[in-house]
Amino acid sequence: MKLKSLWKRLPQPLRLRFLSTLCFFMARKRNVVSKGRIYVAGEFAQCSGIAESARLYAEQKKQEGFDTALIDITIGTLRPSCFFLKKNGAAGTASPVGGSDGGTVVIHANPPRFHLALCRLGKHFLSNKRIVGYWAWELQELPSIWKHALQYVDAIEVPSRFVQDAISPYTDKPVTVVPHAVPAPQRRKSSYMKDGVLRCLFIFNMASLFERKNPLAALEAFQKAFAPGQAALTFKINEPEADPEALARLQKAVSLVEGVTLITAQYSKEELDALYLSCDVYLSLHRSEGYGLTIREAMERGLHVVATGWSGNMDFMQGPLAHPVPYTLVPVRMTSGPFKDIDSVWAEADTSAAAAILQRLRTQLFQDKAAGC
Numbered sequence: 001m002k003l004k005s006l007w008k009r010l011p012q013p014l015r016l017r018f019l020s021t022l023c024f025f026m027a028r029k030r031n032v033v034s035k036g037r038i039y040v041a042g043e044f045a046q047c048s049g050i051a052e053s054a055r056l057y058a059e060q061k062k063q064e065g066f067d068t069a070l071i072d073i074t075i076g077t078l079r080p081s082c083f084f085l086k087k088n089g090a091a092g093t094a095s096p097v098g099g100s101d102g103g104t105v106v107i108h109a110n111p112p113r114f115h116l117a118l119c120r121l122g123k124h125f126l127s128n129k130r131i132v133g134y135w136a137w138e139l140q141e142l143p144s145i146w147k148h149a150l151q152y153v154d155a156i157e158v159p160s161r162f163v164q165d166a167i168s169p170y171t172d173k174p175v176t177v178v179p180h181a182v183p184a185p186q187r188r189k190s191s192y193m194k195d196g197v198l199r200c201l202f203i204f205n206m207a208s209l210f211e212r213k214n215p216l217a218a219l220e221a222f223q224k225a226f227a228p229g230q231a232a233l234t235f236k237i238n239e240p241e242a243d244p245e246a247l248a249r250l251q252k253a254v255s256l257v258e259g260v261t262l263i264t265a266q267y268s269k270e271e272l273d274a275l276y277l278s279c280d281v282y283l284s285l286h287r288s289e290g291y292g293l294t295i296r297e298a299m300e301r302g303l304h305v306v307a308t309g310w311s312g313n314m315d316f317m318q319g320p321l322a323h324p325v326p327y328t329l330v331p332v333r334m335t336s337g338p339f340k341d342i343d344s345v346w347a348e349a350d351t352s353a354a355a356a357i358l359q360r361l362r363t364q365l366f367q368d369k370a371a372g373c
Contacts, residue, residue, distance in 0.1 A: 036103035037067045039129070041117055043109065045074040047238050047266065048205050049293045050136060053159065053180055054108035057134065060181035071105075076120025077113040104130040106157065110137065111149040118152060130154045134178070136290030138212060138311065139332065139344040140166050159291035160312035179315065182296050185273065189302030192280045192365040198231040200358070201279040201303070203272075203294045207242035209337055210250075217285035217351055219253055219260065221306075224355035228258045231362065233283065236275060240264040276301045281361060285325060285349040289313050304365075306357050310347040323361070325354045 038061050042054020051074075061068045105126065109117045114133055118126065133153040137146065150156075150171045157178040158164050168175045193199075200222060204213040215235055222233045235254070240247050247264075254260045267275065276282075282298035284307040289295070292313030299305050299321050307313055309324025317324055327347035334340050 036101060037069055039069050039071055039103060039105040041071040041073050041105055041107045041109070041121065043074040043077060043079050044070060044072040046079050048079075048207065049291075050108055050110065052293060053134065053136070053291075056181050056183075057106065057108065057178075059183075071121070073107075073109060073117045073120050077109055077116045079113075102128045104132060106132040106134050108134045110135050111145045114149050115145075115152075132157055134158070135163065135167070136160075136312070137163050137166050138288040138290050139339065139342060139346065141342055141344040142167065142170050143338065143342055146170075160315045162312040162315070163290050180291060180293055180296065182293070182300055185297075185301050187273065187277060187301070189277055189280075191369070192304075193362075193369050196366070196369075197229070198226070198281060198358070198362045198365065199279040200231060200233045200281045200283045200306075201236065201275065201298070202233070202283050203236040203238070203275075204284075205238040205242070206247060207239045209339070210243055210246035211334065212287050212339075212346070214285050214287050214349070215250055216253060217349055217354075218283045219250075219257060221285060221349075221351040221354035221358065222260070222283065223257050224351060225358035226259070226362070231358070232259045232261070233257075234261045234263060234275070234279065236263045236267070236272075238266075273301075276303065279303060280365060281306055281358065283354075283358070284308065284313075285351065285354055286311075286313075287346040287348065291315075292317075304361055306354055306361070308347050308349040323357050325357065326350045 040054055040058040040061065042058070043051040044054060058068055058070050105121065107114055107117050114135070131153050132155050133149065134157045135146075136159050147170055150173065153173065155173055156167055156171070156175045158167065158175060159178065159180050161177055164175050164177050202215060202218050204215060219233070222231065225231070235250070237247070251262060254262050276298060280303060282295060282303045282305045284292070284295055284305070286292070286308050288310070289312045292307065292311075295305055295307050295313045296316055299316070302321070304321050304323060305317065306323045306325060307317065308327050309317070310327050310329075314324070327349045329345040330348045332339050332342055332344045332346050334342070
């Protein structure tokens with residue numbers, strides 16, 4: 001924790017210079033032998049979306065018949081471990097770093113954590129391996145530290161065409177779309193509004209930038225759409241400690257709207273499944289998504305999805321359960337965090353249009369319930 005605090009206090013240019021020096025020695029002069037085992041390096045002890053992407057990726061490679069090994073980089077990337085993963089033994093599934101034999105190592109970590117992962121893996125391990133960065137970025141322009149990281153990869157894999165379009169202009173190396181292999185759930189919704197109340201859900205990680213996830217817009221649309229008692233909205237927040245100030249803002253806003261619940265407890269996979277299935281609509285008025293894993297998970301479980309109709313989630317948001325929300329592209333004006341001073345745009349969802357969609361959904365599902373559909 002002291003190391004993490006010290007790292008955060010370092011000015012960004014100094015961080016980049018430090019990482020550049022370390023990565024130069026870790027990844028240079030490699031004699032790449034790409035045949036052999038696939039090493040999936042990810043934050044396997046973490047509960048974030050990028051950690052889940054590593055788990056899904058590793059499982060898919062195993063199912064495809066590849067010799068696959070897992071490497072946990074959670075500590076190396078200065079990320080906290082999830083209590084439930086530790087309790088269930090999942091955090092201990094990662095294989096230790098092996099020798100300098102050939103193969104491919106796929107690193108599920110965005111820069112600058114990608115740089116830290118290279119340092120964690122070490123020069124000896126990386127010396128004969130093909131290095132692939134599995135990255136998810138949420139804007140159309142790359143920051144300098146991402147451009148810097150391109151020199152250390154042989155290829156890039158991304159979850160969506162949106163991310164592919166963002167990265168491709170900056171490199172001649174292959175940038176391939178490899179969507180998350182989201183498994184079919186064991187259970188799927190078969191009925192809606194059992195008690196006559198339309199139940200909405202939004203799950204997000206506070207460490208993934210509060211302004212990008214934009215829960216206040218979801219709250220605004222909910223408040224515009226429904227009279228008290230017609231609907232309920234649940235916010236499930238992972239890593240609430242990552243941004244205490246933003247959490248306090250959300251808690252204050254939630255306290256003023258009837259029918260809204262905020263959950264900050266860590267949930268197991270089984271508890272999350274139950275939470276999804278207890279709801280009817282997934283409501284995400286994000287400003288941008290590299291993929292939108294929770295949106296996809298909600299659709300797979302049979303929830304109607306009302307989400308901003310822009311960025312990575314539009315690769316899969318089709319069909320009767322998908323309800324894209326109109327938006328306006330506006331400048332990104334962040335003074336801190338990963339989007340600081342980036343000259344780019346993202347989406348501002350139309351909350352009135354989202355409210356109208358929610359109202360129509362409630363009417364439709366209520367009528368279907370009355371008709372016994």
